[in-house]
Amino acid sequence: MSEAASTHVALAKSTRNSATTGSTTDGALLPSLAPLLHEWLPRQRWFAGKGRPVTGFRLVSATEMVPSAGTAGPGLLHLLLRVEQPSRSVRSADDCYQLLLGVRTSLPPLLAGALVGRVERGPLAGRTVYDALHDPRLADVLLERFRRPGSLGSLRFERTAEIPAGLTPRVLDAEQSNSSLVYGDAFILKIFRRVFPGTNPDLELPLALTGEGCERVPAPIAWFEAPGAEPLTLGVLQPFLQGARDGWQLALAALAAGRDFLPEARALGRATAEVHTALAAALPTPALRGTQTRQLVARMTQRLEAAAQAVPALVPYVPGLRAAFDAVTDLGVRGSGWAQQRVHGDLHLGQTLRSADGFWSLIDFEGEPARPLPERRMPAPPVRDVAGMLRSFDYAARSHRPWNPEWAARCRAAYCEGYAQASGSDPRGEPELLRAHETDKAVYEVVYEARHRPDWLPVPMAAIQRLAQSAAA
Numbered sequence: 001m002s003e004a005a006s007t008h009v010a011l012a013k014s015t016r017n018s019a020t021t022g023s024t025t026d027g028a029l030l031p032s033l034a035p036l037l038h039e040w041l042p043r044q045r046w047f048a049g050k051g052r053p054v055t056g057f058r059l060v061s062a063t064e065m066v067p068s069a070g071t072a073g074p075g076l077l078h079l080l081l082r083v084e085q086p087s088r089s090v091r092s093a094d095d096c097y098q099l100l101l102g103v104r105t106s107l108p109p110l111l112a113g114a115l116v117g118r119v120e121r122g123p124l125a126g127r128t129v130y131d132a133l134h135d136p137r138l139a140d141v142l143l144e145r146f147r148r149p150g151s152l153g154s155l156r157f158e159r160t161a162e163i164p165a166g167l168t169p170r171v172l173d174a175e176q177s178n179s180s181l182v183y184g185d186a187f188i189l190k191i192f193r194r195v196f197p198g199t200n201p202d203l204e205l206p207l208a209l210t211g212e213g214c215e216r217v218p219a220p221i222a223w224f225e226a227p228g229a230e231p232l233t234l235g236v237l238q239p240f241l242q243g244a245r246d247g248w249q250l251a252l253a254a255l256a257a258g259r260d261f262l263p264e265a266r267a268l269g270r271a272t273a274e275v276h277t278a279l280a281a282a283l284p285t286p287a288l289r290g291t292q293t294r295q296l297v298a299r300m301t302q303r304l305e306a307a308a309q310a311v312p313a314l315v316p317y318v319p320g321l322r323a324a325f326d327a328v329t330d331l332g333v334r335g336s337g338w339a340q341q342r343v344h345g346d347l348h349l350g351q352t353l354r355s356a357d358g359f360w361s362l363i364d365f366e367g368e369p370a371r372p373l374p375e376r377r378m379p380a381p382p383v384r385d386v387a388g389m390l391r392s393f394d395y396a397a398r399s400h401r402p403w404n405p406e407w408a409a410r411c412r413a414a415y416c417e418g419y420a421q422a423s424g425s426d427p428r429g430e431p432e433l434l435r436a437h438e439t440d441k442a443v444y445e446v447v448y449e450a451r452h453r454p455d456w457l458p459v460p461m462a463a464i465q466r467l468a469q470s471a472a473a
Contacts, residue, residue: 032122063153269418293332320468
């Protein structure tokens with residue numbers, strides 16, 4: 001048997017074993033890749049375990065989508081990998097990541113930035129592995145799998161419409177927690193890097209909205225997953241809104257030009273309300289009362305206490321911030337209740353797109369990536385999304401010099417007005433609940449900025465001071 005043929009057989013055997021048995025034993029494949037992944041994974045923008053050492057890997061599944069030996073072109077290897085790291089919680093499970101690795105004998109200069117490393121031993125010995133999403137030939141393989149849905153190893157591909165062939169792929173550089181490919185300015189494929197058991201909301205909610213005829217969210221065209229009792233959503237293909245600009249860019253452009261953003265904010269409020277109305281029609285809407293209210297406030301309070309331990313600058317404001325949460329508890333004790341439903345979960349200006357004709361769309365329904373998937377799939381009061389957008393207007397205003405708080409205040413009011421026009425309910429009519437969710441969002445922002453963008457920390461801290469004073473008053 002030739003060296004190339006034996007390499008192919010060894011890799012195929014390793015792939016079959018892990019894919020069919022789900023065993024955490026990884027044969028020769030994973031040990032050969034582990035030294036490279038130890039160096040490469042922590043450097044990726046989407047890796048969530050920064051700041052903690054990687055102590056090991058466990059293979060969940062491996063699928064050879066394109067053979068890496070015996071062919072003239074590059075090979076494509078799909079891995080689901082658990083990354084072992086010291087955890088802050090004894091109950092925390094190891095994160096599972098999705099990797100798509102290209103395999104070549106040598107790497108062309110145009111793919112140098114995608115390099116993972118050269119394998120020294122095992123079934124891929126002497127080969128170079130790299131991030132396959134940057135290779136147009138392998139990106140074509142993914143699109144072709146959507147065109148011919150069905151199972152491949154431990155993967156399953158689904159689609160709802162015909163997909164043309166021959167679309168030129170390119171990688172988007174703007175993603176943080178995931179990776180995206182655009183095909184010919186017709187489709188965008190989001191690859192979820194950190195995956196969880198259960199349907200990802202970025203597939204579940206757009207499918208539900210499409211079923212309700214809501215056009216504010218691009219309808220899923222195709223997706224793929226790792227089947228099981230709780231399938232892992234791995235990627236979603238949707239129409240690419242060519243020429244659309246995101247709300248964050250538009251807001252900053254308005255600030256730079258010295259003009260208001262009121263028509264846009266009002267229209268965005270209407271779009272948000274339309275999405276909420278459709279979600280309420282498509283999915284259950286349990287009431288928020290009694291025990292559920294106390295549980296909601298308890299989760300907010302726990303996040304506040306954990307944030308204060310992580311960011312000492314929060315400590316002086318904790319009593320005032322807790323008062324914002326306690327006000328919701330007090331209303332619940334007196335019998336007040338609120339509607340709950342599925343919501344976007346991480347709504348801000350960067351999660352919206354406005355086409356040239358002024359039509360607003362909402363995107364990225366994944367929710368806050370730092371929160372567990374079951375929590376992201378829980379119903380919540382619609383004002384949670386409203387609070388996220390209100391915070392985003394404040395961020396936009398503070399990113400411009402000089403700071404223009406009146407601009408943000410006018411945008412916030414216009415957004416709520418537009419929301420009320422489309423829904424019949426003004427979110428400002430529930431001030432305690434809205435303030436509690438805005439406080440919870442600002443606390444989340446403080447932790448995020450302290451860890452990732454310390455220069456931005458004054459932005460949420462200014463909101464923390466305002467919210468603490470408001471609640472105390």
